[in-house]
Amino acid sequence: MKAGPPFRLGLILLLAPIVLWLSLLVILPHIDMLLISLRVRVAPRVYETSLANYVEFFTEPLYWNTFARTAIMSVTATAMTLLIAFPVSYYIAKMLRGRTKNLLFLLCLVPFWVSELVRTFGWMILLRETGIVSNLLQWAGLTAGPVEMLYNDAAIMIGLVYTSLLFMVVPLVTTLDSLDDSLIEAGYDLGGNGFAVMRTIVVPHAMPGIASGCIVVFMLTLGNYLTPILLGGKDSLWFTDQIYTQFITRFNWELGSAFGFLLLVLSSIIVWIGLRLSGQTLSESVK
Amino acid sequence: MVSGAPANDVDLECRRLVKRFGGLAAVDDVSFTIAEGSFFSILGPSGCGKTTLLRMIAGFQYPDEGDILIKGRSIVSVPPNRRPVNMVFQHLALFPMMNVAENIAYGLKRRGTPRSEIAPKVQAVLERVGLPDSGPMRVDRLSGGQKQRIAIARCLVLDPALLLLDEPLGALDLKLRERLKVELKELQSQVGTTFAYITHDQSEALVMSDHVAVMNEGRFVQVGTPQELYFDPQTAFVAGFVGDSNRWTGRVEDADTTGVKVVTADDLSLLGAPAGAGGLARGDRVEIFVRPESIILGHDATRLGAVDNRVRGRVENILFDGANSRVMVRDGASGHEIMVTLPQTGEFAALSRGQEVHLGWTLAQAKCFPAGDDAARAGAA
Known part of the structure; x- marks a missing residue:
């Protein structure tokens, strides 16, 4: 008992920042948002508790269509990011040694020293009607007039994958790095070809990294606002844009809060399904 | 050498293998054959090129020169997954994402063995290595010795022409290593598969092998049975590396047909027999090796009998280790410390530090x- 009080004080001091951060910035606002989302304005400054905001989401096709579209696009972007990042990570982690390895890993990080806004503008400079790609195609005689490559789903997808790549490469390189080379060699030695070794040894080993990378990328993509708006324009139909509109343009905080809550719940369900399908657990994927 | 064996009894033949890393030859012109069903060890200090040699046979490294033949067929251009050779890795490399049975079934599945045949084969090999119930166990729940046996079972189930073992006992503790040495040898004689085993531990090589190749600086220094290596080393390196030895350096004072007379650097005059290739002449610089167990220990000079070399010294230290007990004796004249095996007759049980003893060999x-x-010696010979 004598050792109790000082130990407890130390523990409290150590936990204080995270507890304050969680309670003040995450839990409190969410409770408030939940309360706001559960009321409707019946007259100026008169509110009633009701589920009307949630009902509106499901009855108004625009809202849940936008949500479904955002979810599907995010899943697709996550899958594409994984497909691109896996070979890159494998090459960095397993094929390279020493300085080249560090250099290449660093080169993956370099673009992220620039803000997301600037990076997205970079894509706009490339893809817009008077942009570099359009001019190049005209100069080469491949198209007659200027081509608009912005403001469509492909542009959004490019931007999302590009923005997310790092968050997939880092966990993948880390897990693949921890794969003992002799396991790969044993895989070949016992008669496996490249595909079999990849499928039975490399991918199962990298599964926690794949899961954590996918969760991060999916959450970032789903909650991304800048990239879909800038590259997709007014018609991007991104769910975060709907939330923004409710809060800022229409000043309908009640519906905006309901949307915010739905985004949280639905994205959690999708992540849970993903984890169940891949046989992973959340605690394992953050190791 | 076993190169005289008829061609159909040879499992592996390496012809003038060379592998260079940045101009440095890790394996330098190595030729040897391994007879079918034998236990062949490659013994050498770390960095002598033995792992490179093994990895070339397994197919993970491509030789710069030379040829590797298995059962008379060259396999140099065959990728590792198609070679009839399997390897037990240094840290065993059991797949942690699979259980024991899946680990063993891995190779069979890759080979396209029908599903119905896999389970009985896995069970049979598990029984053969003495772990019949371990199939559903997770790999990380196995003990060191069990992992070792599973790693071997995983290869044996594929019925390889040759099993390569890359110091698989290196990571284990001494007691277990001693036991597994015996087990491995028994397993090999039971299954009859040819084993090629590399190690830096001379005791492992001597206990288990039918033939041992001693390797140093990329070359095979001597190939022979453990007895030949121990009793008839051909070079100073083998004499020093295999077994323990007392060592002197000196100059030949006189040489005749019966032996040589050498005066050591610390002025001890010894009689010895020339060994290895090439004779010795007066004035040659030599190294003399005397095994601690071939030295006779006596309380007085008369007990030694007819020996050619006699030394009187004082007991410096007693290294008691049961049957392997040794005495360190400081030679009174030269100050050289000589290691002598303590006879187990009990005659010297009361031996203590500082006591005067007589040595002879x-x-x-x-x-x-x-x-x-x-x-330099190879060039001269």
């Missing part, structure tokens, strides 16, 4: 090799 047991590095 015959001419034949003092092997004299020309001094100098291996390469």
